[in-house]
Amino acid sequence: xxxxxxxxxxxxxxxxxxxxxxxxxxxxxxxxxxxxxxxxxxxxxxxxxxxxxxxxxxxxxxxxxxxxxxxxxxxxxxxxxxxxxxxxxxxxxxxxxxxxxxxxxxxxxxxxxxxxxxxxxxxxxxxxxxxxxxxxxxxxxxxxxxxxxxxxxxxxxxxxxxxxxxxxxxxxxxxxxxxxxxxxxxxxxxxxxxxxxxxxxxxxxxxxxxxxxxxxxxxxxxxxxxxxxxxxxxxxxxxxxxxxxxxxxxxxxxxxxxxxxxxxxxxxxxxxxxxxxxxxxxxxxxxxxxxxxxxxxxxxxxxxxxxxxxxxxxxxxxxxxxxxxxxxxxxxxxxxxxxxxxxxxxxxxxxxxxxxxxxxxxxxxxxxxxxxxxxxxxxxxxxxxxxxxxxxxxxxxxxxxxxxxxxxxxxxxxxxxxxxxxxxxxxxxxxxxxxxxxxxxxxxxxxxxxxxxxxxx
Numbered sequence: 170x171x172x173x174x175x176x177x178x179x180x181x182x183x184x185x186x187x188x189x190x191x192x193x194x195x196x197x198x199x200x201x202x203x204x205x206x207x208x209x210x211x212x213x214x215x216x217x218x219x220x221x222x223x224x225x226x227x228x229x230x231x232x233x234x235x236x237x238x239x240x241x242x243x244x245x246x247x248x249x250x251x252x253x254x255x256x257x258x259x260x261x262x263x264x265x266x267x268x269x270x271x272x273x274x275x276x277x278x279x280x281x282x283x284x285x286x287x288x289x290x291x292x293x294x295x296x297x298x299x300x301x302x303x304x305x306x307x308x309x310x311x312x313x314x315x316x317x318x319x320x321x322x323x324x325x326x327x328x329x330x331x332x333x334x335x336x337x338x339x340x341x342x343x344x345x346x347x348x349x350x351x352x353x354x355x356x357x358x359x360x361x362x363x364x365x366x367x368x369x370x371x372x373x374x375x376x377x378x379x380x381x382x383x384x385x386x387x388x389x390x391x392x393x394x395x396x397x398x399x400x401x402x403x404x405x406x407x408x409x410x411x412x413x414x415x416x417x418x419x420x421x422x423x424x425x426x427x428x429x430x431x432x433x434x435x436x437x438x439x440x441x442x443x444x445x446x447x448x449x450x451x452x453x454x455x456x457x458x459x460x461x462x463x464x465x466x467x468x469x470x471x472x473x474x475x476x477x478x479x480x481x482x483x484x485x486x487x488x489x490x491x492x493x494x495x496x497x498x499x500x501x502x503x504x505x506x507x508x509x510x511x512x513x514x515x516x517x518x519x520x521x522x523x524x525x526x527x528x529x530x531x532x533x534x535x536x537x538x539x540x541x542x543x544x545x546x547x548x549x550x551x552x553x554x555x556x557x558x559x560x561x562x563x564x565x566x567x568x569x570x571x572x573x574x575x576x577x578x579x580x581x582x583x584x585x586x587x588x589x590x591x592x593x594x595x596x597x598x599x600x601x602x603x604x605x606x607x608x609x610x611x612x613x614x615x616x617x618x619x620x621x622x623x624x625x626x
Contacts, residue, residue, distance in 0.1 A: 172307030173618050177299070181611060184299055185277065187217070188610070191257075191291050192275040192284040198234050198258035198325045207321045210257045211235045214319055217295075221302035223317065229337070231329035234258060234321035238340065241301065242314045248625055250314040252343035254574065254586065255294025255350050256323035259286035260599045267601035281604040288596040290350040292605035293613070294319055296591060297349050300617035312625025316343060320574070323350065326534055327574055334581045345547040345624065346578050351588030354436075355595075356606060359555040359563035361548060362588045364465065365539040367500035368571040369509050370473075370532035373398065373517055374493045377525045381478075382488040392524030395477035395492040401527070402494055404520045405470060405513075411455045413470050415516045418509070423502045423540065425458075425466045432565040433461050465567035469499045495532070499569060506535040536573040537580070547587045550623050558616045589620065 177184075196210035197203040211228045214237045218226045223239035237257070242250070262272035262285040270276045275284030282292065297317070304311050318341060320330060334341065354360040377394040378387070406413050413419070425433075438461055444452055454463040463469075477492025479485035498509055514529045521527050541548050555563040575586045591613035597603040 171618075173300075173303040174615065176303040176306050177611070177614050177618075180303075184295075184614075185282070185607065185610070188282060188287070188292060188295055188605075189275045189277070189284075191217075191295060192282065192287050193273055195262075195273045196258050196286070196321065197261050198322045199261055204234070207234045207258055211237050211319075211321055214257050214294075215239070217298055218317060221298050222305040223301070223315075229333075231322070231333045233329040236321065236330075236333060237319045238317065238337075240314070240316040241305075241311055242316075244311055244314045244625065248313045249344040250316060250342070251621065251624060252316045252318060252341060252346045252578075252582075252584075253297045254318055254320075254346060254348045254578070255297075255590075256290050256320045257286075257294060258321045258324050259289070259291070260324050262601075264601065269602055272601075272603070277607070280607050282607060282610075283602060283604045285603055287605040288592040288603055289598040290323070290590070290592070292610055293351070293590040293592050294349045296610065296613035297347075297617045300614050300621070303614065304618055304621065312622050315621070316341065323574065327577070328533075330574060331577055331581075334577055338581055341582060343582065343584060346582070346584050346586035347547070347551070347589040347620070348572075348575065348586050349590050350572075351590035352592050352594050353590070353609070354564050354566070354593075356593050356609065357559065358561070359559040360566045361552050361555070361563045362566055362568055363541045363548070364502070364567035365536075365572050365575055366468075366567075366569055367504060367506060367538035367576070368497060368534060368536040368573075369500065369506035370495065370497040370534055371510055371513055372493055372495050372530045372532060373401065373513075373527060374491065374530065375401070375521070375525050375527045376491050378488070378490050381490050384486040384488045387488055391488070392522055393488050394525050395489050397522045397525045398475075398477065398492040398494055398527075400522060401517055401520050402472060402475075405516065411453060413455075413468070415470070415512050417512050418468070418470075421503045421505070421508070422468060425462060429466060430459075430462060433459070433465060433567075436461065436564045436566055464569040466501060468501050468504060469569075471497055471499075473497055497532075499571070500538045502538045502540040504538060506537065534573075536571040537576040539572070539575045539579065539585075541585050541587070545585055545587075547585070547624075551587050551589050551620060554616055554620045554623055557619060558612060589616070591616070 196207045218239035226239040272285035375394040375398040474495040478489035591609040
Protein backbone atom coordinates (compact mmCIF):
# COMPACT_ATOMS: atom_id res chain seq x y z
CA UNK A 170 0.00 0.00 0.00
CA UNK A 171 1.28 3.47 -0.85
CA UNK A 172 2.37 5.87 1.85
CA UNK A 173 -0.46 8.27 1.18
CA UNK A 174 -3.00 5.45 1.50
CA UNK A 175 -1.56 4.62 4.94
CA UNK A 176 -1.74 8.27 5.91
CA UNK A 177 -5.37 8.57 4.82
CA UNK A 178 -6.34 5.42 6.71
CA UNK A 179 -4.55 6.48 9.87
CA UNK A 180 -6.11 9.96 9.98
CA UNK A 181 -9.64 9.25 8.76
CA UNK A 182 -11.26 9.71 12.18
CA UNK A 183 -9.64 13.15 12.45
CA UNK A 184 -10.77 14.08 8.97
CA UNK A 185 -14.35 13.12 9.81
CA UNK A 186 -14.24 15.21 12.98
CA UNK A 187 -12.92 18.15 10.98
CA UNK A 188 -15.72 17.76 8.45
CA UNK A 189 -18.25 17.95 11.27
CA UNK A 190 -16.54 21.11 12.51
CA UNK A 191 -16.73 22.61 9.01
CA UNK A 192 -20.43 21.77 8.58
CA UNK A 193 -21.24 23.40 11.92
CA UNK A 194 -20.51 26.81 10.39
CA UNK A 195 -23.86 28.11 9.02
CA UNK A 196 -22.34 29.71 5.92
CA UNK A 197 -25.64 30.53 4.20
CA UNK A 198 -24.70 32.98 1.45
CA UNK A 199 -28.31 33.90 0.60
CA UNK A 200 -29.07 35.38 4.03
CA UNK A 201 -27.48 38.70 5.09
CA UNK A 202 -27.61 37.61 8.71
CA UNK A 203 -25.07 34.89 7.94
CA UNK A 204 -22.54 37.13 6.18
CA UNK A 205 -20.04 36.76 9.03
CA UNK A 206 -20.58 33.01 9.04
CA UNK A 207 -19.57 32.84 5.38
CA UNK A 208 -16.44 34.82 6.28
CA UNK A 209 -15.82 32.44 9.18
CA UNK A 210 -16.06 29.50 6.80
CA UNK A 211 -13.55 31.22 4.50
CA UNK A 212 -11.14 31.62 7.39
CA UNK A 213 -11.64 27.95 8.32
CA UNK A 214 -10.80 26.88 4.77
CA UNK A 215 -7.73 29.12 4.68
CA UNK A 216 -6.46 27.67 7.97
CA UNK A 217 -7.06 24.13 6.72
CA UNK A 218 -5.18 24.81 3.48
CA UNK A 219 -2.21 26.03 5.51
CA UNK A 220 -2.44 22.93 7.67
CA UNK A 221 -2.34 20.76 4.55
CA UNK A 222 0.91 22.41 3.46
CA UNK A 223 -0.37 24.96 0.95
CA UNK A 224 1.43 28.24 0.44
CA UNK A 225 0.37 31.80 -0.47
CA UNK A 226 -2.96 31.15 1.23
CA UNK A 227 -5.25 34.18 1.24
CA UNK A 228 -8.85 35.09 1.88
CA UNK A 229 -9.57 37.31 -1.12
CA UNK A 230 -12.33 39.93 -1.05
CA UNK A 231 -14.97 40.35 -3.72
CA UNK A 232 -17.77 42.89 -3.75
CA UNK A 233 -19.77 40.23 -1.89
CA UNK A 234 -18.73 37.04 -0.11
CA UNK A 235 -14.99 36.24 -0.18
CA UNK A 236 -12.99 33.58 -1.97
CA UNK A 237 -10.02 31.56 -0.69
CA UNK A 238 -6.81 30.82 -2.59
CA UNK A 239 -3.79 28.62 -1.87
CA UNK A 240 -1.10 26.89 -3.93
CA UNK A 241 1.92 24.57 -4.01
CA UNK A 242 4.07 25.24 -7.07
CA UNK A 243 7.29 23.27 -6.60
CA UNK A 244 6.74 20.38 -9.03
CA UNK A 245 8.60 22.30 -11.72
CA UNK A 246 7.76 23.93 -15.06
CA UNK A 247 7.66 20.59 -16.88
CA UNK A 248 4.71 19.44 -14.76
CA UNK A 249 1.14 20.67 -15.30
CA UNK A 250 -0.49 23.22 -13.04
CA UNK A 251 -3.84 21.98 -11.75
CA UNK A 252 -6.53 24.33 -10.41
CA UNK A 253 -9.07 22.77 -8.02
CA UNK A 254 -12.39 24.53 -7.41
CA UNK A 255 -15.15 24.21 -4.83
CA UNK A 256 -17.46 26.31 -2.66
CA UNK A 257 -17.94 26.67 1.07
CA UNK A 258 -21.29 28.45 1.14
CA UNK A 259 -24.50 26.47 1.63
CA UNK A 260 -28.21 26.70 0.96
CA UNK A 261 -30.68 27.92 3.62
CA UNK A 262 -31.75 25.02 5.84
CA UNK A 263 -35.44 25.77 6.32
CA UNK A 264 -37.93 24.22 6.84
CA UNK A 265 -36.10 23.26 10.02
CA UNK A 266 -38.93 21.09 11.33
CA UNK A 267 -38.35 18.57 8.55
CA UNK A 268 -34.80 17.80 9.70
CA UNK A 269 -34.27 14.71 11.84
CA UNK A 270 -31.35 16.49 13.53
CA UNK A 271 -30.43 20.20 13.53
CA UNK A 272 -28.87 21.12 10.17
CA UNK A 273 -25.88 22.89 11.71
CA UNK A 274 -25.31 20.33 14.44
CA UNK A 275 -24.08 17.56 12.13
CA UNK A 276 -24.26 13.92 13.15
CA UNK A 277 -22.82 10.69 11.81
CA UNK A 278 -25.50 8.04 11.34
CA UNK A 279 -25.42 4.86 9.29
CA UNK A 280 -22.12 5.74 7.73
CA UNK A 281 -23.20 9.22 6.63
CA UNK A 282 -22.69 12.79 7.83
CA UNK A 283 -26.05 14.54 8.14
CA UNK A 284 -26.01 18.36 8.00
CA UNK A 285 -26.52 21.29 5.66
CA UNK A 286 -23.63 21.47 3.23
CA UNK A 287 -22.23 18.04 4.10
CA UNK A 288 -22.64 16.91 0.49
CA UNK A 289 -22.95 20.27 -1.31
CA UNK A 290 -20.14 21.16 -1.16
CA UNK A 291 -18.21 21.03 2.11
CA UNK A 292 -17.55 17.32 2.00
CA UNK A 293 -16.67 17.51 -1.68
CA UNK A 294 -14.29 20.46 -1.47
CA UNK A 295 -12.59 19.11 1.67
CA UNK A 296 -11.57 15.91 -0.15
CA UNK A 297 -8.78 17.36 -2.37
CA UNK A 298 -7.37 19.33 0.57
CA UNK A 299 -6.93 16.05 2.47
CA UNK A 300 -5.47 14.37 -0.61
CA UNK A 301 -2.70 16.93 -1.09
CA UNK A 302 -1.97 16.76 2.64
CA UNK A 303 -1.58 12.98 2.40
CA UNK A 304 0.71 13.23 -0.64
CA UNK A 305 2.91 15.82 1.04
CA UNK A 306 3.09 13.93 4.31
CA UNK A 307 3.92 10.68 2.57
CA UNK A 308 6.43 11.92 0.01
CA UNK A 309 7.31 15.51 0.82
CA UNK A 310 6.13 16.83 -2.53
CA UNK A 311 3.27 16.81 -5.00
CA UNK A 312 3.48 15.24 -8.46
CA UNK A 313 2.04 18.39 -10.10
CA UNK A 314 1.71 22.07 -9.33
CA UNK A 315 -1.57 22.69 -7.51
CA UNK A 316 -3.73 25.76 -7.00
CA UNK A 317 -6.99 25.95 -5.05
CA UNK A 318 -9.79 28.46 -5.48
CA UNK A 319 -12.87 28.18 -3.28
CA UNK A 320 -15.78 30.61 -3.38
CA UNK A 321 -18.42 31.67 -0.88
CA UNK A 322 -21.31 32.56 -3.19
CA UNK A 323 -22.01 29.62 -5.49
CA UNK A 324 -25.43 29.01 -3.96
CA UNK A 325 -26.57 32.50 -4.98
CA UNK A 326 -25.29 32.20 -8.55
CA UNK A 327 -21.72 33.51 -8.05
CA UNK A 328 -22.73 37.12 -8.84
CA UNK A 329 -19.34 38.63 -8.00
CA UNK A 330 -17.16 35.92 -9.49
CA UNK A 331 -17.02 37.14 -13.13
CA UNK A 332 -15.10 40.34 -12.32
CA UNK A 333 -13.14 38.51 -9.61
CA UNK A 334 -11.94 35.75 -11.95
CA UNK A 335 -11.17 38.30 -14.67
CA UNK A 336 -9.02 40.26 -12.20
CA UNK A 337 -7.28 37.11 -10.91
CA UNK A 338 -6.38 35.53 -14.25
CA UNK A 339 -2.63 35.61 -13.62
CA UNK A 340 -2.94 34.12 -10.14
CA UNK A 341 -5.32 31.39 -11.38
CA UNK A 342 -3.49 30.55 -14.62
CA UNK A 343 -3.40 26.77 -15.05
CA UNK A 344 -3.28 23.86 -17.48
CA UNK A 345 -6.21 21.89 -16.06
CA UNK A 346 -9.22 22.57 -13.83
CA UNK A 347 -11.06 20.06 -11.64
CA UNK A 348 -14.26 20.93 -9.84
CA UNK A 349 -14.82 19.35 -6.43
CA UNK A 350 -18.45 20.43 -6.79
CA UNK A 351 -20.45 17.92 -8.77
CA UNK A 352 -21.89 14.40 -8.68
CA UNK A 353 -21.12 10.79 -9.35
CA UNK A 354 -23.86 8.69 -10.96
CA UNK A 355 -24.74 6.65 -7.87
CA UNK A 356 -23.19 5.54 -4.60
CA UNK A 357 -21.09 2.96 -6.46
CA UNK A 358 -21.15 4.11 -10.10
CA UNK A 359 -19.03 6.87 -11.58
CA UNK A 360 -19.76 9.35 -14.32
CA UNK A 361 -17.93 11.87 -16.48
CA UNK A 362 -20.07 14.93 -17.15
CA UNK A 363 -19.22 16.22 -20.61
CA UNK A 364 -21.77 18.98 -21.02
CA UNK A 365 -23.78 21.55 -19.11
CA UNK A 366 -26.62 23.61 -20.46
CA UNK A 367 -26.53 27.38 -20.60
CA UNK A 368 -29.34 29.52 -19.26
CA UNK A 369 -31.23 32.67 -20.19
CA UNK A 370 -34.34 34.11 -18.57
CA UNK A 371 -36.79 36.79 -19.65
CA UNK A 372 -40.08 38.21 -18.47
CA UNK A 373 -42.68 39.04 -21.10
CA UNK A 374 -45.00 41.85 -19.94
CA UNK A 375 -48.16 42.64 -21.88
CA UNK A 376 -50.23 45.74 -21.04
CA UNK A 377 -53.62 47.00 -22.20
CA UNK A 378 -55.96 49.47 -20.44
CA UNK A 379 -54.69 51.87 -17.81
CA UNK A 380 -56.47 49.89 -15.07
CA UNK A 381 -58.44 46.66 -14.65
CA UNK A 382 -61.82 46.88 -16.34
CA UNK A 383 -65.27 45.33 -15.89
CA UNK A 384 -65.43 42.45 -18.37
CA UNK A 385 -69.13 42.98 -18.97
CA UNK A 386 -68.74 46.68 -19.78
CA UNK A 387 -65.59 46.39 -21.90
CA UNK A 388 -65.19 42.72 -22.90
CA UNK A 389 -65.34 42.57 -26.69
CA UNK A 390 -64.44 46.23 -26.96
CA UNK A 391 -60.74 46.04 -26.08
CA UNK A 392 -58.15 43.31 -26.06
CA UNK A 393 -57.39 41.35 -22.91
CA UNK A 394 -53.65 41.38 -22.01
CA UNK A 395 -53.89 37.99 -20.33
CA UNK A 396 -55.49 36.42 -23.38
CA UNK A 397 -53.02 38.18 -25.69
CA UNK A 398 -50.09 36.93 -23.64
CA UNK A 399 -51.49 33.39 -23.70
CA UNK A 400 -51.70 33.53 -27.48
CA UNK A 401 -48.11 34.72 -27.75
CA UNK A 402 -46.88 31.99 -25.41
CA UNK A 403 -48.81 29.30 -27.27
CA UNK A 404 -47.12 30.38 -30.50
CA UNK A 405 -43.66 29.61 -29.10
CA UNK A 406 -43.88 25.81 -29.13
CA UNK A 407 -45.67 23.29 -31.33
CA UNK A 408 -48.23 21.46 -29.22
CA UNK A 409 -47.77 18.15 -31.03
CA UNK A 410 -44.06 17.89 -31.83
CA UNK A 411 -42.75 19.84 -28.85
CA UNK A 412 -40.45 21.78 -31.16
CA UNK A 413 -39.78 25.44 -30.33
CA UNK A 414 -41.19 27.61 -33.13
CA UNK A 415 -39.21 30.81 -32.55
CA UNK A 416 -37.47 31.68 -35.80
CA UNK A 417 -33.72 31.07 -35.58
CA UNK A 418 -33.87 29.35 -32.18
CA UNK A 419 -32.01 26.24 -33.37
CA UNK A 420 -29.63 27.96 -35.79
CA UNK A 421 -26.52 27.69 -33.59
CA UNK A 422 -27.26 24.32 -31.97
CA UNK A 423 -24.51 21.70 -32.15
CA UNK A 424 -26.45 18.53 -32.93
CA UNK A 425 -25.87 15.28 -31.08
CA UNK A 426 -23.60 12.95 -33.03
CA UNK A 427 -24.12 9.23 -33.45
CA UNK A 428 -21.41 8.67 -30.83
CA UNK A 429 -23.11 11.13 -28.45
CA UNK A 430 -26.37 9.22 -28.76
CA UNK A 431 -24.63 5.89 -28.24
CA UNK A 432 -22.99 7.13 -25.05
CA UNK A 433 -26.29 8.46 -23.73
CA UNK A 434 -28.03 5.17 -24.59
CA UNK A 435 -25.50 3.24 -22.47
CA UNK A 436 -26.68 5.03 -19.31
CA UNK A 437 -29.44 3.01 -17.58
CA UNK A 438 -32.90 4.55 -17.95
CA UNK A 439 -36.43 3.30 -17.28
CA UNK A 440 -39.00 5.59 -18.89
CA UNK A 441 -41.96 4.10 -17.01
CA UNK A 442 -40.19 4.48 -13.67
CA UNK A 443 -39.17 8.02 -14.62
CA UNK A 444 -42.78 9.03 -15.32
CA UNK A 445 -44.07 7.25 -12.21
CA UNK A 446 -41.51 9.00 -10.00
CA UNK A 447 -42.58 12.39 -11.33
CA UNK A 448 -46.30 11.55 -11.21
CA UNK A 449 -46.98 12.24 -14.92
CA UNK A 450 -49.02 9.99 -17.23
CA UNK A 451 -46.42 10.06 -20.01
CA UNK A 452 -43.29 11.84 -21.18
CA UNK A 453 -43.38 14.73 -23.65
CA UNK A 454 -40.81 16.68 -25.58
CA UNK A 455 -39.19 17.36 -28.92
CA UNK A 456 -39.92 14.61 -31.43
CA UNK A 457 -37.03 12.57 -32.75
CA UNK A 458 -35.08 12.43 -29.49
CA UNK A 459 -35.14 10.23 -26.41
CA UNK A 460 -35.93 11.73 -23.02
CA UNK A 461 -32.28 11.72 -22.02
CA UNK A 462 -31.21 13.24 -25.34
CA UNK A 463 -33.72 16.05 -24.85
CA UNK A 464 -32.76 16.72 -21.24
CA UNK A 465 -29.01 16.53 -21.80
CA UNK A 466 -28.44 17.62 -25.38
CA UNK A 467 -31.32 19.68 -26.76
CA UNK A 468 -32.33 23.28 -25.95
CA UNK A 469 -35.57 23.94 -24.10
CA UNK A 470 -38.02 26.77 -23.52
CA UNK A 471 -40.12 26.59 -20.35
CA UNK A 472 -42.80 28.81 -18.86
CA UNK A 473 -41.91 29.23 -15.17
CA UNK A 474 -44.60 31.62 -13.98
CA UNK A 475 -47.71 33.38 -15.26
CA UNK A 476 -49.49 36.32 -13.62
CA UNK A 477 -52.46 38.48 -14.52
CA UNK A 478 -55.99 39.12 -13.40
CA UNK A 479 -57.80 37.77 -10.36
CA UNK A 480 -56.07 34.97 -8.42
CA UNK A 481 -58.35 34.56 -5.41
CA UNK A 482 -61.16 32.12 -4.65
CA UNK A 483 -64.36 32.29 -6.62
CA UNK A 484 -64.95 34.53 -9.60
CA UNK A 485 -64.20 38.15 -10.36
CA UNK A 486 -65.28 39.32 -13.80
CA UNK A 487 -62.25 41.44 -14.50
CA UNK A 488 -60.41 42.32 -17.67
CA UNK A 489 -56.82 42.74 -16.38
CA UNK A 490 -54.69 45.71 -17.27
CA UNK A 491 -51.48 43.71 -17.25
CA UNK A 492 -50.20 40.16 -17.61
CA UNK A 493 -46.69 38.75 -17.45
CA UNK A 494 -44.84 35.49 -17.94
CA UNK A 495 -41.41 34.36 -16.80
CA UNK A 496 -39.57 32.18 -19.30
CA UNK A 497 -36.26 30.37 -19.08
CA UNK A 498 -34.40 28.60 -21.85
CA UNK A 499 -31.75 25.95 -21.24
CA UNK A 500 -29.21 26.28 -24.02
CA UNK A 501 -26.73 23.94 -25.69
CA UNK A 502 -23.51 24.62 -27.54
CA UNK A 503 -23.14 27.00 -29.38
CA UNK A 504 -26.20 29.05 -28.40
CA UNK A 505 -25.70 32.44 -26.76
CA UNK A 506 -28.04 33.91 -24.11
CA UNK A 507 -28.03 37.39 -25.64
CA UNK A 508 -29.03 36.09 -29.09
CA UNK A 509 -31.84 33.95 -27.68
CA UNK A 510 -33.16 36.98 -25.79
CA UNK A 511 -33.35 38.95 -29.02
CA UNK A 512 -35.03 36.08 -30.87
CA UNK A 513 -37.71 35.91 -28.16
CA UNK A 514 -38.16 39.67 -28.38
CA UNK A 515 -38.64 39.51 -32.13
CA UNK A 516 -41.09 36.62 -31.82
CA UNK A 517 -43.23 38.49 -29.29
CA UNK A 518 -43.33 41.58 -31.51
CA UNK A 519 -44.28 39.48 -34.53
CA UNK A 520 -47.07 37.53 -32.79
CA UNK A 521 -48.52 40.18 -30.49
CA UNK A 522 -52.25 40.73 -31.18
CA UNK A 523 -53.51 44.32 -31.73
CA UNK A 524 -54.73 46.52 -28.90
CA UNK A 525 -51.95 45.72 -26.39
CA UNK A 526 -48.27 46.53 -25.96
CA UNK A 527 -45.46 44.28 -24.84
CA UNK A 528 -41.95 44.58 -23.49
CA UNK A 529 -39.25 42.07 -22.64
CA UNK A 530 -37.22 42.34 -19.44
CA UNK A 531 -34.05 40.32 -19.19
CA UNK A 532 -33.67 38.33 -15.96
CA UNK A 533 -30.31 37.92 -14.24
CA UNK A 534 -28.45 34.63 -14.23
CA UNK A 535 -27.25 34.07 -17.80
CA UNK A 536 -24.88 31.18 -18.39
CA UNK A 537 -23.23 30.00 -21.57
CA UNK A 538 -23.50 26.30 -22.41
CA UNK A 539 -20.46 24.16 -21.67
CA UNK A 540 -19.32 21.19 -23.76
CA UNK A 541 -16.03 19.36 -23.21
CA UNK A 542 -14.26 18.61 -26.51
CA UNK A 543 -13.59 15.01 -27.46
CA UNK A 544 -10.14 13.79 -26.50
CA UNK A 545 -9.80 16.36 -23.72
CA UNK A 546 -6.68 15.28 -21.82
CA UNK A 547 -7.83 16.09 -18.27
CA UNK A 548 -11.16 14.34 -18.86
CA UNK A 549 -9.43 11.23 -20.18
CA UNK A 550 -7.17 11.16 -17.12
CA UNK A 551 -10.15 11.54 -14.81
CA UNK A 552 -11.94 8.70 -16.62
CA UNK A 553 -8.96 6.39 -16.16
CA UNK A 554 -8.80 7.14 -12.44
CA UNK A 555 -12.54 6.65 -11.96
CA UNK A 556 -12.29 3.28 -13.72
CA UNK A 557 -9.53 2.24 -11.29
CA UNK A 558 -11.33 3.49 -8.18
CA UNK A 559 -14.82 2.22 -9.01
CA UNK A 560 -13.79 -0.94 -10.85
CA UNK A 561 -15.87 -0.05 -13.92
CA UNK A 562 -15.74 2.59 -16.63
CA UNK A 563 -17.70 5.74 -15.76
CA UNK A 564 -20.89 6.60 -17.62
CA UNK A 565 -20.43 9.49 -20.04
CA UNK A 566 -23.23 11.95 -19.30
CA UNK A 567 -24.38 15.53 -19.54
CA UNK A 568 -26.43 17.69 -17.19
CA UNK A 569 -29.60 19.58 -18.03
CA UNK A 570 -28.76 22.25 -15.48
CA UNK A 571 -26.26 25.09 -15.56
CA UNK A 572 -23.06 25.74 -13.56
CA UNK A 573 -21.92 29.24 -14.56
CA UNK A 574 -18.46 28.94 -12.97
CA UNK A 575 -17.43 26.31 -15.54
CA UNK A 576 -18.17 28.57 -18.49
CA UNK A 577 -16.58 31.47 -16.59
CA UNK A 578 -13.32 29.52 -16.19
CA UNK A 579 -13.37 28.65 -19.88
CA UNK A 580 -13.96 32.25 -20.92
CA UNK A 581 -11.39 33.86 -18.61
CA UNK A 582 -8.72 31.15 -18.22
CA UNK A 583 -9.19 29.32 -21.51
CA UNK A 584 -9.45 25.91 -19.83
CA UNK A 585 -12.27 23.34 -19.90
CA UNK A 586 -12.97 22.16 -16.36
CA UNK A 587 -13.70 18.58 -15.30
CA UNK A 588 -16.18 17.77 -12.55
CA UNK A 589 -14.41 15.39 -10.18
CA UNK A 590 -16.57 15.17 -7.09
CA UNK A 591 -18.07 12.39 -5.01
CA UNK A 592 -21.52 13.49 -3.93
CA UNK A 593 -24.59 11.62 -5.21
CA UNK A 594 -27.88 13.10 -6.35
CA UNK A 595 -29.92 11.24 -3.71
CA UNK A 596 -28.15 12.95 -0.80
CA UNK A 597 -30.88 15.58 -0.33
CA UNK A 598 -28.85 18.46 -1.70
CA UNK A 599 -30.76 21.72 -1.03
CA UNK A 600 -33.35 19.75 1.00
CA UNK A 601 -33.90 18.73 4.62
CA UNK A 602 -31.71 15.89 5.93
CA UNK A 603 -28.85 16.50 3.53
CA UNK A 604 -26.15 13.86 4.00
CA UNK A 605 -22.80 12.72 2.62
CA UNK A 606 -21.64 9.12 2.48
CA UNK A 607 -18.40 8.63 4.41
CA UNK A 608 -17.45 5.75 2.12
CA UNK A 609 -17.34 8.19 -0.78
CA UNK A 610 -15.62 10.81 1.36
CA UNK A 611 -12.82 8.25 1.74
CA UNK A 612 -13.02 7.02 -1.86
CA UNK A 613 -12.69 10.58 -3.13
CA UNK A 614 -9.46 11.07 -1.21
CA UNK A 615 -7.94 8.06 -2.95
CA UNK A 616 -9.26 9.25 -6.30
CA UNK A 617 -7.68 12.71 -6.00
CA UNK A 618 -4.33 11.25 -4.94
CA UNK A 619 -4.37 8.90 -7.94
CA UNK A 620 -5.50 11.70 -10.24
CA UNK A 621 -2.63 13.99 -9.27
CA UNK A 622 -0.17 11.11 -9.59
CA UNK A 623 -1.56 10.25 -13.02
CA UNK A 624 -1.29 13.84 -14.18
CA UNK A 625 2.28 14.05 -12.90
CA UNK A 626 3.33 10.77 -14.49
